[in-house]
Amino acid sequence: MNKKELSESDICTKYITPAIEKAGWDIHTQIREEFSLTKGRIIVRGKLHTRATNKRADYILFYKPGIPIAVIEAKSNKYTIGNGMQQALEYADMIDVPFIFSSNGDGFLFHNKLAQDNKLESELSLDDFPSPEDLWQQWTQKNNIDAEQEAIITQDYYSDGSDKTPRYYQFLAINKTIAAIAQGKNRILLVMATGTGKTFTAFQIIWRLWKSRTKKRILFLADRNILVDQTMTNDFKPFGPVMTKIQKRQINKSYEIYLSLYQAVTGSEEEQNIFKQFSPNFFDLVVIDECHRGSAAEDSNWRRILEYFSDATHIGLTATPKETKEVSNIDYFGKSIYTYSLKQGINDGFLAPYKVVRIDIDKDLTGWRPDKGMVDKFGNVIEDRIYNQKDYDRSLVLEQRTELVAKKISEFLKATNRYDKTIVFCENIDHAERMRQALVNENADIAKDNSKYVMRITGDNKEGKKELDNFIFPEAKYPVIATTSKLMSTGVDAQTCKLIVLDQVIQSMTEFKQIIGRGTRVNEDYGKFYFTIIDFKKATELFADPDFDGKPVQIYEPKGPDDSPIPPDELEDETQEPTHLDNPEIVPDFIKDGHGAYDTDTENKVKKYYVSDVAVKVAAERVQYFDVNGKLVTESLKDYTRKSLNKEFSSLDDFLKKWTHSDKKQTVIDELTEQGVFFEALAEEIGKDLDPFDIICHVAWDKPPLTRKERAENVKKRNYFEKYGDKARAVLNALLDKYADEGITHIEETQILTINPFNEIGTPLEIIKQFGGVEQYQQAVNDLEDQLYAA
Numbered sequence: 001m002n003k004k005e006l007s008e009s010d011i012c013t014k015y016i017t018p019a020i021e022k023a024g025w026d027i028h029t030q031i032r033e034e035f036s037l038t039k040g041r042i043i044v045r046g047k048l049h050t051r052a053t054n055k056r057a058d059y060i061l062f063y064k065p066g067i068p069i070a071v072i073e074a075k076s077n078k079y080t081i082g083n084g085m086q087q088a089l090e091y092a093d094m095i096d097v098p099f100i101f102s103s104n105g106d107g108f109l110f111h112n113k114l115a116q117d118n119k120l121e122s123e124l125s126l127d128d129f130p131s132p133e134d135l136w137q138q139w140t141q142k143n144n145i146d147a148e149q150e151a152i153i154t155q156d157y158y159s160d161g162s163d164k165t166p167r168y169y170q171f172l173a174i175n176k177t178i179a180a181i182a183q184g185k186n187r188i189l190l191v192m193a194t195g196t197g198k199t200f201t202a203f204q205i206i207w208r209l210w211k212s213r214t215k216k217r218i219l220f221l222a223d224r225n226i227l228v229d230q231t232m233t234n235d236f237k238p239f240g241p242v243m244t245k246i247q248k249r250q251i252n253k254s255y256e257i258y259l260s261l262y263q264a265v266t267g268s269e270e271e272q273n274i275f276k277q278f279s280p281n282f283f284d285l286v287v288i289d290e291c292h293r294g295s296a297a298e299d300s301n302w303r304r305i306l307e308y309f310s311d312a313t314h315i316g317l318t319a320t321p322k323e324t325k326e327v328s329n330i331d332y333f334g335k336s337i338y339t340y341s342l343k344q345g346i347n348d349g350f351l352a353p354y355k356v357v358r359i360d361i362d363k364d365l366t367g368w369r370p371d372k373g374m375v376d377k378f379g380n381v382i383e384d385r386i387y388n389q390k391d392y393d394r395s396l397v398l399e400q401r402t403e404l405v406a407k408k409i410s411e412f413l414k415a416t417n418r419y420d421k422t423i424v425f426c427e428n429i430d431h432a433e434r435m436r437q438a439l440v441n442e443n444a445d446i447a448k449d450n451s452k453y454v455m456r457i458t459g460d461n462k463e464g465k466k467e468l469d470n471f472i473f474p475e476a477k478y479p480v481i482a483t484t485s486k487l488m489s490t491g492v493d494a495q496t497c498k499l500i501v502l503d504q505v506i507q508s509m510t511e512f513k514q515i516i517g518r519g520t521r522v523n524e525d526y527g528k529f530y531f532t533i534i535d536f537k538k539a540t541e542l543f544a545d546p547d548f549d550g551k552p553v554q555i556y557e558p559k560g561p562d563d564s565p566i567p568p569d570e571l572e573d574e575t576q577e578p579t580h581l582d583n584p585e586i587v588p589d590f591i592k593d594g595h596g597a598y599d600t601d602t603e604n605k606v607k608k609y610y611v612s613d614v615a616v617k618v619a620a621e622r623v624q625y626f627d628v629n630g631k632l633v634t635e636s637l638k639d640y641t642r643k644s645l646n647k648e649f650s651s652l653d654d655f656l657k658k659w660t661h662s663d664k665k666q667t668v669i670d671e672l673t674e675q676g677v678f679f680e681a682l683a684e685e686i687g688k689d690l691d692p693f694d695i696i697c698h699v700a701w702d703k704p705p706l707t708r709k710e711r712a713e714n715v716k717k718r719n720y721f722e723k724y725g726d727k728a729r730a731v732l733n734a735l736l737d738k739y740a741d742e743g744i745t746h747i748e749e750t751q752i753l754t755i756n757p758f759n760e761i762g763t764p765l766e767i768i769k770q771f772g773g774v775e776q777y778q779q780a781v782n783d784l785e786d787q788l789y790a791a
Helices: 010-021 085-095 132-140 147-153 166-182 198-209 225-233 237-242 302-310 328-335 344-348 362-366 399-415 429-442 462-466 468-472 509-519 541-543 638-647 651-661 664-672 679-686 690-701 708-717 725-740 752-753 764-771 774-788
Strands: 031-036 042-045 046-052 058-066 067-074 101-105 108-112 123-124 187-192 218-222 244-247 257-261 287-288 313-318 339-340 354-361 397-398 422-423 455-458 482-483 499-501 531-535 610-611 619-624
Touching: 010 031, 010 058, 010 067, 010 101, 031 344, 042 067, 046 187, 046 664, 058 085, 058 132, 067 085, 067 132, 067 166, 085 101, 085 108, 085 166, 085 198, 085 468, 108 147, 147 166, 166 198, 166 339, 187 198, 198 218, 198 237, 198 287, 198 313, 218 225, 225 244, 237 244, 257 619, 302 313, 302 541, 313 328, 344 509, 344 664, 354 362, 362 619, 399 422, 399 499, 399 531, 422 429, 422 509, 422 708, 429 455, 429 482, 429 541, 462 468, 499 509, 509 531, 509 541, 509 679, 531 541, 638 664, 638 679, 651 664, 651 690, 664 679, 679 690, 708 774, 725 752, 725 764, 752 764, 764 774
Parallel strands: 067 101, 187 313, 187 339, 218 257, 218 287, 244 257, 287 313, 354 531, 397 610, 422 482, 422 499, 455 482, 499 531
Antiparallel strands: 031 058, 042 046, 058 067, 101 108, 108 123, 354 619
């Protein structure tokens, strides 16, 4: 047996795995082969999508299930022992492990980040691979972990018996949190993008701390009923009878895991603060979901709960930490112990990318001023000033603008899929109701048969809130379109939402990222790989903000007389706590008089004008895509493909070499598809009867394309087949015809010999014999391909 001829898989089976097992690693619980770290970024152009290649480690070694400690990258023996090291180091950085190995089956190159003698890399024989205890002892010593802390850190994960394991970033978030608590840290902030499994991560943290009895009584706080109910029903279900939800302002102290709304245990009156029925040291751990909201503000009622249970460990969970002059997560919890961003999630393929359709309406761009003395539809004299985008649907309603927005939304759905789940974010409840009416009228053919096709889902509407679960549930067909203002901006797990409409002025980065998060979940079973944002109010300009998806930076306002103040970065409205949304006992503090006048201050001042006879129209419309660097780009499919190909190949000659030297052209086609080249869409645009070869040469280097039929005819004209016998020539002619009809992929597979017209010439075995054997037949096909693509 020549070792150099063995495949990478054979090297693993015959040399690497036995060496690891011999060192004491358990093949069932500690060794994971071909461990997928990412799913591969989803690339979207037009209505098509594909996935880039995922990142997969040849081996991840776990000290215990859920606690990775080493990475091994394997190569075949034709490479050197250290050839896989750089790849292994990249994977090790992703999962934050200190021990890295590369092997070609002759031994191991060992990279030890914890090396005491500063000799980071050394070669080991196959017999000298370190044991699990060797590596674990090095790690615990380096991190000063004592026996008591080790017992907490090594507590088992919850397992339901299936092979489901946390994703790599969830391992990191869970293990870093457990280690921090074991080492005495009591205020912890975890930042994870919406859709990346914050609640599942929280469950595993709580489970391990509870099982180790490090924390015996735990309080999980949220500010939406649906968040608490989803958590109990789904991720927290294994807690079973030791878990309860605090409701109806009643306290039962016999449980160990408590879930509660902030609002259910607090209130403006002292007797409403029922959390004080617990002693201050009752809970060992308090977990605060969506902590960017009330718990971050020093003067918030919610913050009082945390201060009351100040001796407990506090873990804050958020996708969007809030840092303004008045409100700070970092000030309370400290710097995030781990961050997994929206950009990371999209690049790893765990989150759905998005394209943006920006629609500018003329009155939004130019503003609108009423004629002197003009009255609205209720007879109110409209204040004489210039109204602009920030006024619309707040202090002024242009009804035809609402109708135009509804029309554009409906046009998009009619051109894609009218049953794609859609959330329309409006300025306020009144705007959401008017938008519902306009969408019903635009979709009357469906709405007349099912009144739930369009629904307003806002905090004040029982009928709408009742349908929220159906909107979220992938198998429920209705409601399809939900109009809302604040209620659905966070914590709503809408896995199949494919369209988000922004008809709301958003200046808060926190709120913007929460809203975008409604669409970022991937659901492959229901064909949800990406989503679209239709933006009517320039909210997506926040994508260009350097703070978008960056690490949160704490804003600090010094008190000294010479220091300049730092202004808040948000609208006043955004800072209001949505305490009424889930609690029927707390109602909005306004009165609507039925004539367009909302009044909180005086009885006489009109707060909103309604104008029905001002025409509006679309001024501009463009489509943008989210690229690999996290930027929105506006470009055509051809431009995008040209750019991708120029990155892959330095010149036309470079591409021709790759194409010519490839045994199977389909391999090149598959590689380019993974890089985001959409051959089907390009063929629709350029010509359906073109070969992928011609599509590439034409798009990237402006070469005039030939059809497949023209290429086949050119080969026939050269009398190239004269050197073959009659039957072999008949086979090659039939292959050419198949190429002209169906393309290069089909003629490269020997299975084609089983179908018509080849089965009329002979059996596959008989046909191959006409060429002298399998190798000669394959060579003849390769030669035929060379002729097809000859200059």
